Amino acid sequence: MRYKFSNLNFVKIARPVFISAIVLVLAGIVSLSIFGLNYGIDFKSGSSVDISVSKNVEKAQVEPFLNSEEFGKYTFTSGESRISIRFEEALTDVQQKKLESDFKEKFDAKASFEVNIVDVDIAKEQEWNALKGILIACIGIVIYVAIRFEWRFAISAVASLIFVAFMVITIFSIFRLEVNLPFILAILTIIGYSINDTVVIFDRIRENLRFAKLKTDSDLTDVVNKSISQTLTRSINTVVTVAFAAVCLFVFGSESIKMFSLAMILGLLIGAASSIFIASPLWHLLRRKAKPHQKAKPQSAS
Numbered sequence: 001m002r003y004k005f006s007n008l009n010f011v012k013i014a015r016p017v018f019i020s021a022i023v024l025v026l027a028g029i030v031s032l033s034i035f036g037l038n039y040g041i042d043f044k045s046g047s048s049v050d051i052s053v054s055k056n057v058e059k060a061q062v063e064p065f066l067n068s069e070e071f072g073k074y075t076f077t078s079g080e081s082r083i084s085i086r087f088e089e090a091l092t093d094v095q096q097k098k099l100e101s102d103f104k105e106k107f108d109a110k111a112s113f114e115v116n117i118v119d120v121d122i123a124k125e126q127e128w129n130a131l132k133g134i135l136i137a138c139i140g141i142v143i144y145v146a147i148r149f150e151w152r153f154a155i156s157a158v159a160s161l162i163f164v165a166f167m168v169i170t171i172f173s174i175f176r177l178e179v180n181l182p183f184i185l186a187i188l189t190i191i192g193y194s195i196n197d198t199v200v201i202f203d204r205i206r207e208n209l210r211f212a213k214l215k216t217d218s219d220l221t222d223v224v225n226k227s228i229s230q231t232l233t234r235s236i237n238t239v240v241t242v243a244f245a246a247v248c249l250f251v252f253g254s255e256s257i258k259m260f261s262l263a264m265i266l267g268l269l270i271g272a273a274s275s276i277f278i279a280s281p282l283w284h285l286l287r288r289k290a291k292p293h294q295k296a297k298p299q300s301a302s
Contacts, residue, residue, distance in 0.1 A: 010228045011221045014281035021163060021278060028170030035173050040075075040086065040180035043127045047091040047117050051083040051103065054110040065106060071095060075178075077255035084256060090117050130184040134165065137188055141195050149202055152286040157198045160279035164194050164271045168263055182260035190267030193242065197235050197275040204231050205280070217288055224284045228276055239272045 041048050059078045066074060066085070073088040091099065100113050118126075138158055146154035165187050172179055204227040212223050243265055250261035 008225070008229065009221070010225050010276060011281050011284055014277045017273075017277040018281070024167060024170070025163070028166055028173070031170055031173045035176070037169070037173050037179045038176045039127075040178045040183075041088075041118055042180045043130075044088075045090055045119050047087040047089070047096075047115060049085040049087070049091075049099065050114040050116075051085070052112045052114075053081055053083060053108045055108055056080060057083060057107050061107065062103075065102070071099065079254055090119065091115070126181070130181070133184065134187060134191070137191055138162070141191070145195075145199070145202070148199075149206060152283055152290070153202050155286065156279045156283040157195060157202070159282055160198060160271075160274045161191050161194055163278060164190060164267060164274050167270050168267050171266055172259075172263070177262070178259055180259065182257060183263050186260045186263035186267065189264065190271055193239075193268060194271030194275060197238070197272060198279045200234065201228055201231050201275060201280050202283070205283070220284060220288055224280055228280055232276070235272060235275065239268050243268045 057078070059076060062078070062083065063076060066076070071087055071091065075086045077084045096113075096115055103113075104111055138161060141161065142154045142158050145157050168187065168190065169179075171177075172183070205224060208223050208227050212219060214220055214223070246261050246264040246268065250258055250265065253261060
């Protein structure tokens with residue numbers, strides 16, 4: 001599928017996008033300060049109970065049973081042969097045995113249980129490991145882009161990636177969506193897709209710079225606009241294809257991967273826009289300040 005973007009001034013369009021991005025970042029900081037994140041059991045203490053059943057057990061049957069047993073707050077997902085229950089408080093040995101015996105008695109005598117307990121220390125360690133993984137990924141990208149291109153490209157790329165990740169996290173914070181390990185995997189996957197789009201544009205900018213005669217600021221702007229136009233069709237087709245797969249996972253997938261799919265959809269859309277309207281124009285800004293060009297002289301009326 002081909003599109004025509006040769007007449008668009010992406011650098012000019014990016015100016016209001018920059019302002020909007022700053023506003024969104026400030027709103028995100030306020031949201032995270034007030035609401036924080038809705039951590040799943042992976043990042044806070046609690047019990048995870050996975051039940052393999054030999055016959056279909058309806059969610060409507062199990063929920064009244066869980067409510068009557070006074071196990072505390074929980075989240076519940078079910079499939080044809082598997083039920084997953086996440087309790088916000090760690091179950092005691094007595095509660096675990098009671099849950100298992102009562103469930104087998106009422107629903108399925110052949111059911112098998114897998115119980116995992118996450119304490120506070122493990123939850124904090126997993127939270128730090130997740131943050132460390134994202135940080136290491138960003139540092140690796142800075143080094144790679146700086147070696148392959150130059151430091152201005154590296155700064156622009158990482159600024160764009162941080163914005164994408166922060167926006168997805170902010171959306172999950174505002175709407176109180178659960179943050180778990182699949183969500184972290186989605187963030188790392190999003191970073192990979194986003195840097196891929198950004199590197200493609202940067203590679204075209206570098207290629208076009210070899211043949212460009214940069215005498216004025218307008219010449220540099222033309223190089224950036226031309227490079228984005230030449231790669232935009234590829235970027236759109238790639239994002240649409242992957243986003244379609246992520247939407248299918250969200251609609252038809254199990255409850256356990258819905259947050260992963262949703263984070264992927266948001267990240268792909270925000271990442272595509274960020275590569276075009278943040279990463280490339282930010283490089284343009286840094287490059288223009290590094291080596292001043294003559295301003296284009298207005299043509300006198302003949």
